[in-house]
Amino acid sequence: MWRDALLVGGKDLRIEARSRVALAQIAPFGMIVLVLFAFALGPDQSPLVHAAPGLFWVAVLFSTVLAVQRSVAVEAGDATRDGLRLAGLDPAGIFLGKAAAVGAQLLVLQAVLAAGVLLLFGARVVHPWLLLGTCLAGAVGLAASGTLYGALSAGVRLRETLLPFLLLPVVAPVLLAGTRLWQSSLAGGAPDAGASWMRLLLVFDAVYVALGVVVFGPLTEAA
Amino acid sequence: MTTIAPPADPRLAEGAPATGPDGSARLRATLWTLGVLGAVSTGATVWLGIWVTPPDKVQGNLVRLVYLHPGVAWVALYLAFGLAALASLLYLWPRTRSLVWDRLAAAAVEVGVVFTACTLISGSIWGRPTWGVWWAWDARLTSTAVLLVLFLGYLALRRVPAEPHVRARRSAFAALFAAVDVPIVHFSVLWWRTLHQGATVLNPTLSPEIHGSMAWTLLLGIVALTVDFAWMLVVRYRIGLLEDRLGAEELDRAIDARRAEGGAA
Numbered sequence: 456m457w458r459d460a461l462l463v464g465g466k467d468l469r470i471e472a473r474s475r476v477a478l479a480q481i482a483p484f485g486m487i488v489l490v491l492f493a494f495a496l497g498p499d500q501s502p503l504v505h506a507a508p509g510l511f512w513v514a515v516l517f518s519t520v521l522a523v524q525r526s527v528a529v530e531a532g533d534a535t536r537d538g539l540r541l542a543g544l545d546p547a548g549i550f551l552g553k554a555a556a557v558g559a560q561l562l563v564l565q566a567v568l569a570a571g572v573l574l575l576f577g578a579r580v581v582h583p584w585l586l587l588g589t590c591l592a593g594a595v596g597l598a599a600s601g602t603l604y605g606a607l608s609a610g611v612r613l614r615e616t617l618l619p620f621l622l623l624p625v626v627a628p629v630l631l632a633g634t635r636l637w638q639s640s641l642a643g644g645a646p647d648a649g650a651s652w653m654r655l656l657l658v659f660d661a662v663y664v665a666l667g668v669v670v671f672g673p674l675t676e677a678a
Numbered sequence: 679m680t681t682i683a684p685p686a687d688p689r690l691a692e693g694a695p696a697t698g699p700d701g702s703a704r705l706r707a708t709l710w711t712l713g714v715l716g717a718v719s720t721g722a723t724v725w726l727g728i729w730v731t732p733p734d735k736v737q738g739n740l741v742r743l744v745y746l747h748p749g750v751a752w753v754a755l756y757l758a759f760g761l762a763a764l765a766s767l768l769y770l771w772p773r774t775r776s777l778v779w780d781r782l783a784a785a786a787v788e789v790g791v792v793f794t795a796c797t798l799i800s801g802s803i804w805g806r807p808t809w810g811v812w813w814a815w816d817a818r819l820t821s822t823a824v825l826l827v828l829f830l831g832y833l834a835l836r837r838v839p840a841e842p843h844v845r846a847r848r849s850a851f852a853a854l855f856a857a858v859d860v861p862i863v864h865f866s867v868l869w870w871r872t873l874h875q876g877a878t879v880l881n882p883t884l885s886p887e888i889h890g891s892m893a894w895t896l897l898l899g900i901v902a903l904t905v906d907f908a909w910m911l912v913v914r915y916r917i918g919l920l921e922d923r924l925g926a927e928e929l930d931r932a933i934d935a936r937r938a939e940g941g942a943a
Contacts, residue, residue: 607852607855610848611835611840620831621834621835624824625855625856627824628862631867632866674851
């Protein structure tokens with residue numbers, strides 16, 4: 456299973472390295488979202504600093520939808536999905552590999568967006584490790600749930616419009632927990648119950664990773 | 679296709695193999711029983727709630743919403759979506775795989791979405807005079823709204839045309855993915871903010887905090903709405919069953935028509 460995961464994840468990342476869709480299209484899209492938020496909230500620094508954690512995570516969620524759609528599109532042509540199955544790969548491995556590739560791209564996107572938030576909005580970090588841990592846990596949860604929903608919508612006509620509708624409410628807890636944890640790790644935010652939010656985020660990760668490992672096989676079998 | 683001939687297909691009269699043993703006669707009898715029970719109990723709740731019970735000392739006539747709101751919420755949040763999740767699991771389990779469960783899940787979600795919307799609307803009507811706002815970002819309101827969106831997504835997925843078993847499988851997985859999210863959404867939103875009053879009847883000590891005729895009316899309201907839900911569920915199930923049979927029959931007829939064309943040529 457781990458070997459298959461490495462193979463599939465490596466393949467997706469290689470495709471990304473050659474096509475640069477995430478870096479050249481999705482990351483700029485995320486930055487545009489940040490700039491649009493700044494336009495919407497006005498040029499004053501204080502509301503922007505105050506809203507920075509939430510805006511960061513909303514931008515990450517939107518980018519997740521795009522990254523997942525890209526991850527599905529990679530398998531859409533030339534009956535690649537059947538090819539993966541015929542190659543005798545473990546479905547759980549395929550799931551872990553695809554989720555890991557999406558997660559790795561999300562981490563890069565988060566790094567770009569975080570730099571944008573810190574530079575454009577003038578937010579200041581006081582707990583860098585909490586910030587990093589939140590990004591990591593958030594990326595795992597978003598990648599796992601996104602890959603599941605991506606597989607669910609893979610064979611569906613109209614999937615471009617359906618996927619955000621299905622995925623975004625499901626990842627609402629990641630937005631809530633991520634925003635709260637970022638508020639605690641940025642200067643001027645309320646130092647609130649960080650531990651329970653982190654636990655919630657980890658539970659979300661565990662639930663969707665476990666669900667993916669168990670159901671990815673039957674999910675992709677005949678869909 | 680302008681005229682539809684009377685049903686010559688025997689499957690329209692008797693249960694088709696793929697659609698389970700429920701004959702139309704039994705369904706109709708169930709519908710009648712549930713309908714009469716629902717009408718009587720709902721009528722009794724309305725009578726008790728509006729004319730018999732006294733107004734509340736603090737909330738005045740506004741308290742009468744309490745005979746409706748908890749019942750609607752119970753049906754929507756626990757009964758309908760619990761049933762949908764269970765039916766989806768039963769469909770996914772290979773030994774119990776049958777379109778019966780798929781239709782049941784679809785019916786439960788569809789009726790549940792209506793009840794969830796009614797929960798939000800009745801809560802809103804109560805919230806405007808009590809809290810001063812139509813909507814507050816309170817934990818229960820917010821998680822109910824997220825639940826509504828989750829299951830609207832399920833219905834949107836169902837609307838995408840596909841083979842019955844492909845659609846059933848897809849929908850069942852979607853219901854499963856959404857159902858595991860419900861407790862997480864619940865806790866996240868609970869910690870996010872809370873303003874709603876605690877549970878009145880099913881509070882941790884299980885000692886009802888309201889008394890006499892009001893308590894009985896509240897309980898009767900819950901029973902009435904549960905029966906109403908069951909009636910709507912069976913109606914919706916039956917519509918789904920008939921739709922599926924009609925689809926199969928029209929396909930057969932189309933195939934026969936093409937065959938006849940081939941024979942004539």
